[in-house]
Amino acid sequence: MSPSQIAYSESDQHTAEVPYRVHFYENCSQSPASRLVPQATIEIDEIDGQGFHDRTHASPIFTGPCVAAIDEDGRAIGFIIYDCDEESWNITLSYVVPEHRRKGINTALFYALCDKAIEQGNVFSIDSGTHAKNLAAQAAFEARGRTKEFIEYTFRLKDEVVVEEPTAEEMxxxxxxxxxxxxxxxxxxxxxxxxxxxxxxxxxxxxxxxxxxxxxxxxxxxx
CATH class of the missing domain: 3.30.1070 (Cell Cycle; Chain A)
Structure with missing residues (x-):
């Protein structure tokens, strides 16, 4: 791994079960996180659009910067890929491997990204989006202090598969x-x-x- 592939800073983190390091990379496609991108996009596609709102228009090859959690064997176990505008950064893809979820890894990566943006000085916000039905992601966003800025509407030109209506108890x-x-x-x-x-x-x-x-x-x- 060349120095040009690692950007800015890294820090040590751990959960109760797995130690890892937080690394920033200038190009995700040249980082250990790149091997997780196909897995992440497949999982998002399988849940029929309940992942990030613009995945259907994004390329499966991500060359933007990313922050990743790297375990002791040098493998990525989670990542956040983001775009850098002059005054705001946009999270384009976020993922943690299933066996390491609910351990605070995505939260640690998000706050590391926040710290980096604050250190840069000119970034006013970090933006992200998700499907309207992905309540788990929305709850996690709000728990970390993110605020809902706008709602996007879509006009469908083709019929979709009819989903079974929830019961009265579920409602x-x-x-x-x-x-x-x-x-x-x-x-x-x-x-x-x-x-x-x-x-x-x-x-x-x-x-x-x-x-x-x-x-x-x-x-x-x-x-």
Missing amino acids: RMPEYLVERFDTGSDSLKFMQAFLNKKAAEGYELHQAIERSTYQWVLIFRKA
């Missing part, structure tokens, strides 16, 4: 919930009681994002 019960939770200084036992309460209401924990020592953002998914 009453949102698919995802975002809850902010403070564990206090004693222990995590209060969080476990809260999780048990949500489980009784029909929700399972989808992702836990630590905002500070005792403050968490919990994303629940309908069980």
